[in-house]
Amino acid sequence: MDGRTAVIAISGNSLIKDKYHQTVRDQYIAARETCYHIVNMIRDGWGVAITHGNGPQVGFILRRSELAAHELHEVPLDVCGADTQGAIGYELQQNLYNEFRRYGIDRDAVTLVCQTEVAADDAAFAKPSKPIGSFMDAGQADRRRAEGWDVVEDADRGWRRVVASPQPLRIVELPSIRRLLAAGTVIIAVGGGGIPVVADESGNLHGAAKEALITDPDNLGRALAGQTGTRITRD
C-alpha cells in the first residue's frame, strides 16, 4: 500500500444494461466488466473501496414482496437494502477474486454489511419524495395509504409509493472498513448508501421508522471518502 486509495461508486443501474438484461446472471456479467476495470486500477497501485447503488435491485425485491403479500410477510425497506448489500457484494467479490487470480494478485476482496446513521429529524422524513416500487391504481394507493405508506400520483402512470431520502451522517461500521483498507483488503461497503438507521433518545439504532432510502452512490462515495480520508474515482 502506498497510501493512494480510490473510492469507486458503481450505480445500481449500471449493472442493468437494458430491460432485456436484468436477470441476476446479466447483472453478474455487468459486474464482471466493472471488476475488470477496477482490477486494472489495483494493478496500477491503488487501494480500493467500492460502494454501489441498489435502486433497481431494491425495486425487484419490493415487487416480489408485493406480489407475495397475500401469503408471506412483506420485506421492510431497510431489510431490502441489507439483502442487496449481500447479493451485489457477493457478485462483486467473486468477480474480483477471479480477476485477482488471473493476474496473480495477492489481495482479498470482501463485502461488509453497513448501516448509515441519518438524523431522526432530517427534514426529508417530513417530505418523502423518492418514488419506489411499482405503479398502483387509485384503489391500491388508498389501501396502502391507510397502511401508512406515503403515495403520490405520477402523471398518467398511476400512483407510487414515495419514501424519504435523508442525508447520511455517519457510517456505523467505519472502524472495520478502515481496518481492512489499512491491511490492503479491497472492500465493498455501504451498498445502496448504507442501510438507513436512526438513533432513538437512548442512542440505540433502529431501521428508520419512516422508511428511507439513500441511493445516490456519488453522495455516499463522497461520505465514505470523507470519512476514510481517501480520494474519489467514479465508475
Added chain:
Amino acid sequence: MDGRTAVIAISGNSLIKDKYHQTVRDQYIAARETCYHIVNMIRDGWGVAITHGNGPQVGFILRRSELAAHELHEVPLDVCGADTQGAIGYELQQNLYNEFRRYGIDRDAVTLVCQTEVAADDAAFAKPSKPIGSFMDAGQADRRRAEGWDVVEDADRGWRRVVASPQPLRIVELPSIRRLLAAGTVIIAVGGGGIPVVADESGNLHGAAKEALITDPDNLGRALAGQTGTRITRD
C-alpha cells in the same frame, strides 16, 4: 483479547419462534434475545465469531421468487443465500451495537459476506437430497423438472424441489475474518454455511452449477472454528 474466541452458531429456525412469529420484526426480536446472551459472553472476556443458518429465510425468498416468476426474473439459490447473509447479518450487528452501548463496551460488530468452496465433484451433486421451497402438484413438478430442477415426491404432501448439500472445503474470505477477529471485532460470517461456490478447471469461482445449500450451522461452526483455530460454543 486474551485469545479465547468462541464460534457461535445460531440456527435459522431459532429466529422464528412459531408460524405466528415469522415476520422480519419477529426475527429481529429473536435476534435481540440471542445477542443479549452473546454480549454476556463478550463481557466475560470472549472474542466472538457468529455464524447462522438460513433455511427458513431462504425459503421465504424462494417462495416470493416463485410467486413473482410470471413478472420478474427468479432468484438463484446462491443469491438467495447472499441476500440472507445481508439481512440476518444486519439484524445481528444492529442488535450487538445496541447491546454494546448499553454496557459501555468498546467493540465493533460487522457482517462479512462469505463464500464457501465445495468440490465440483462432491458426491452430493449427483444425489440432491435437501428439500427446499414450497410444495408443488404433479403438473408443476413436471414443468419444473423440464426446466432442470430435481424434484421428489414427499409422502402425501406433494412434490418438492431438492438440492445438493455438499461438504464445505474452505471459506474464501477467511483472511478478512482472521484479520478482524485479531483486532477484537465481533464478526458475523459464513451465514447459511457460506454461499456455495465451486472452482472451474482454471480455478475461477462460480455459484455451484447444480444448485447447492449448506445449511447446517453446526457443521459450519466446526469448519469456521477449525479454520480460525478457535473453540466452539453453541447458541
